[in-house]
Amino acid sequence: MTTHILLLLLVASSILGDPDSAGSAIQLACFLQLDPSLGLMEKIKESLPDWGGQHHRLRGVLAAALFASCLWGALIFTLHVALRLLLSYHGWLLEPHGAMSSPTKTWLALVRIFSGRHPMLFSYQRSLPRQPVPSVQDTVRKYLESVRPVLSDKDFDWTSGVAQEFLKLQASLLQWYLQLKSWWASNYVSDWWEEFVYLRSRNSLMVNSNYYLMDFLYVTPTPVQAARAGNAVHALLLYRHRLDRQEILPTLLMGMRPLCSAQYEKIFNTTRIPGVHRDHIRHLRDSRHVAVFHRGRFFRVGTHSQSRLLSPRALEQQFQRILDDPSPACPHEEHLAALTAAPRDTWAQVRRSLKTQAQEALEAVEGAAFFVSLDSEPAGLTREDPAASLDAYAHALLAGRGHDRWFDKSFSLIVFSNGKLGLSVEHSWADCPISGHMWEIHLSISLALRAAKTLSGNIECHVFPFSRFGKSFIKRCHLSSDSFIQTTLQLAHFRDRGQFCLTYESTMTRLFLEGRTETDAQCLALFRLAVDKHQALLKAAMSGQGVDRHLFALYVVSQFLHLQSPFLDQVHSEQWQLATSQIPVQQIHLFDVHNYPDYVSSGGGFGPADDHGYGVSYMFMGDDVITFHISSNKSSTRTDSRRLGQRIQDALLDVAALFPEGQRLKRRGLGEEDSG
Numbered sequence: 001m002t003t004h005i006l007l008l009l010l011v012a013s014s015i016l017g018d019p020d021s022a023g024s025a026i027q028l029a030c031f032l033q034l035d036p037s038l039g040l041m042e043k044i045k046e047s048l049p050d051w052g053g054q055h056h057r058l059r060g061v062l063a064a065a066l067f068a069s070c071l072w073g074a075l076i077f078t079l080h081v082a083l084r085l086l087l088s089y090h091g092w093l094l095e096p097h098g099a100m101s102s103p104t105k106t107w108l109a110l111v112r113i114f115s116g117r118h119p120m121l122f123s124y125q126r127s128l129p130r131q132p133v134p135s136v137q138d139t140v141r142k143y144l145e146s147v148r149p150v151l152s153d154k155d156f157d158w159t160s161g162v163a164q165e166f167l168k169l170q171a172s173l174l175q176w177y178l179q180l181k182s183w184w185a186s187n188y189v190s191d192w193w194e195e196f197v198y199l200r201s202r203n204s205l206m207v208n209s210n211y212y213l214m215d216f217l218y219v220t221p222t223p224v225q226a227a228r229a230g231n232a233v234h235a236l237l238l239y240r241h242r243l244d245r246q247e248i249l250p251t252l253l254m255g256m257r258p259l260c261s262a263q264y265e266k267i268f269n270t271t272r273i274p275g276v277h278r279d280h281i282r283h284l285r286d287s288r289h290v291a292v293f294h295r296g297r298f299f300r301v302g303t304h305s306q307s308r309l310l311s312p313r314a315l316e317q318q319f320q321r322i323l324d325d326p327s328p329a330c331p332h333e334e335h336l337a338a339l340t341a342a343p344r345d346t347w348a349q350v351r352r353s354l355k356t357q358a359q360e361a362l363e364a365v366e367g368a369a370f371f372v373s374l375d376s377e378p379a380g381l382t383r384e385d386p387a388a389s390l391d392a393y394a395h396a397l398l399a400g401r402g403h404d405r406w407f408d409k410s411f412s413l414i415v416f417s418n419g420k421l422g423l424s425v426e427h428s429w430a431d432c433p434i435s436g437h438m439w440e441i442h443l444s445i446s447l448a449l450r451a452a453k454t455l456s457g458n459i460e461c462h463v464f465p466f467s468r469f470g471k472s473f474i475k476r477c478h479l480s481s482d483s484f485i486q487t488t489l490q491l492a493h494f495r496d497r498g499q500f501c502l503t504y505e506s507t508m509t510r511l512f513l514e515g516r517t518e519t520d521a522q523c524l525a526l527f528r529l530a531v532d533k534h535q536a537l538l539k540a541a542m543s544g545q546g547v548d549r550h551l552f553a554l555y556v557v558s559q560f561l562h563l564q565s566p567f568l569d570q571v572h573s574e575q576w577q578l579a580t581s582q583i584p585v586q587q588i589h590l591f592d593v594h595n596y597p598d599y600v601s602s603g604g605g606f607g608p609a610d611d612h613g614y615g616v617s618y619m620f621m622g623d624d625v626i627t628f629h630i631s632s633n634k635s636s637t638r639t640d641s642r643r644l645g646q647r648i649q650d651a652l653l654d655v656a657a658l659f660p661e662g663q664r665l666k667r668r669g670l671g672e673e674d675s676g
Contacts, residue, residue: 083114083127090543111256120246124258132544133182136175139550150500166567174557189553199279205407206341207459212397213604215421228419230316240268270410271366274348291368294322296334300364335449338403342448371412378418394461397422402452462630462641472623477659482582483534488655492647493578504576524658577613605629612636
């Protein structure tokens, strides 16, 4: 009986991640002269060489140590397998909001037990299940369902015909290759998505691949630019330190279901290096400086003294010296960063020459922890013209002036002259001015600058906070907040363009390893039906049963095998005229909008995915505010960001009016407009 208790102690200590408990259990067994190995230690001791009677006790200690090590490894492996099996359960996704079945409660309890007491950032990585390959028949069926509303009868019949031909001729072979890859790769699609969608894209990163994040909407902690920069850089590097030590807690859904943390690894010290046919990601283990741009000049600013991070005050002093430095930019230095906004092949060819002539200067930027731009203009919300000021703020973060952001860096911290902040993020992943001999590439910089300014001038951004209602009202209607907004966006876009279109909504698959005129009653019923359908599709995508990535992977395999498929060619050629994304607020505990309502962020946005399309992001901040970011190209005669913004606000009120409380909200809003 005592032996069994000791074995249970060993199992419990492995679950709790406490090797000291295991050692104590083994020591207790030796003291009581018990054999918790049930005879295995004796067999191990017999297989060890005999060093004579004097070393008989040593053989026993070695046998016990070998047994404990093997048992510990076997238990850890078993626990990882058990946790992976538990995390493969997705029944909780299909349950009604607010309800939890007994199997799900049991599942949560088991996940809590097998997860250990103090999980670190990457503790769950080996236990996350691999993303499954959906059934090709289900994927084709869902695809045809999704395109039916946007195709004419003739076009839909043709698409259905080539889809059936694909299922008969090529689907089984391509699916077999995907299944084969899913057995040995950590994720059957993510590496190809990064490779072909991002790294092999030859388009400019600016607008096409980067996105932006805004500062607090109403509050600026300090209007002193150098002080804000010093505090922000210090805070970011403290975060990097915690990241390196895995002190950042893993993100958990429902407080229990861990998400993949792989993307955290390349936040800092990372640069996208241009290539003639393909870019590659360069990630350094560490970097002790940031690259700073101000008034056309580059600086290398050290962030550490020996092994210690400099204080915010010390960093502020360095930034202030840069701001006070009157020296002019070196020839061609001012517009050098425009090359990172050029088409990738162009930048790759110029970079070869630049690396030969000014390798040290280039390394100072590419080897930095991140890029800092000290802008000479203010930004942010102003009382005089709130709408225009927010639009200009968004444009400055997304594109800048075309030559004041190093778009290759994983992210750039932009600090405006009035202390406002923002981030420009690349989507894939100085003590003295940096100078270089760049006369030979003057023509290339001029051409890149001209193209960057054209691209920057073509993008139209519109940002507005919607405060008539927010997440709390949608919850009282017993609807999913994301599905409510997505369905409303469809109504707004239909009113804007007079037709439906293929819509891209990115949803996370980080549940896996490495893992984008009728009556009111009838309208309400149809709206609920649309919301429920969207919610079902969203949950299917989260559980690895989405359509887009599976079809993309099938297309990649067909290209490798040189198999022609009219169906996959049709899917690959489609344009997303409405690209959407919800910006999640994952660390709710950091934002107390009830007691500090002014400390709200307006989120961020991205460029349109199509020349004649829109990019729309939205964020729920607190219970009563929804912020929207809309982008489009000025060169398109079919789009207008401000027009769509008004359509969205009207659609939100019209949809809300389907509910009794929403009717009061709409009447109140109309009354405010009339009184104004």
